[in-house]
Amino acid sequence: MNAAVLRCIIVLFGIGFLIIEIIQVITLKLGYFDDIWNIGSVTSNLLNLFVVVEHVFKRRNFEYDTLVHIASCAVALQWLVAFYWMRLIPEMAFYVTFLKEVVTDITGFVVMFFMCILMFSNSVYIIQTSHSSARTSKIAPVEYFG
Numbered sequence: 001m002n003a004a005v006l007r008c009i010i011v012l013f014g015i016g017f018l019i020i021e022i023i024q025v026i027t028l029k030l031g032y033f034d035d036i037w038n039i040g041s042v043t044s045n046l047l048n049l050f051v052v053v054e055h056v057f058k059r060r061n062f063e064y065d066t067l068v069h070i071a072s073c074a075v076a077l078q079w080l081v082a083f084y085w086m087r088l089i090p091e092m093a094f095y096v097t098f099l100k101e102v103v104t105d106i107t108g109f110v111v112m113f114f115m116c117i118l119m120f121s122n123s124v125y126i127i128q129t130s131h132s133s134a135r136t137s138k139i140a141p142v143e144y145f146g
Contacts, residue, residue, distance in 0.1 A: 011053070017041070018042070021045065037081070040080060040084075044081050047077065048074045084096065
């Protein structure tokens with residue numbers, strides 16, 4: 001299939017989904033923003049449309065690497081939204097709800113685990129950058145730790 005045809009399909013679907021979200025905003029008013037998934041869906045649609053339009057028309061003259069980074073974030077967000085849509089299938093709804101509960105329950109542990117990783121990595125970084133002999137000599141980093 002031609003790339004221009006695929007871009008047109010992506011833009012049409014993006015506009016279609018955006019219209020659905022706009023109708024929901026009009027119907028629910030500020031209640032629409034109570035659910036984080038609604039915000040994720042709108043953000044995903046806008047990011048995907050932005051990437052395609054920017055790639056085609058080059059209005060803001062982003063570097064290609066910057067546009068690729070934005071596109072990767074847009075695709076990751078779209079996959080999260082697609083994962084959340086799996087709750088509409090009755091056989092999959094339990095698993096989506098289950099994973100959502102698990103992620104909610106382990107949030108405190110993940111924060112503490114991340115802080116421990118940062119603590120030790122910061123210590124190693126300070127040790128490696130503070131010893132000028134480690135930068136100039138051929139001392140292996142293993143010698144610092146026994």
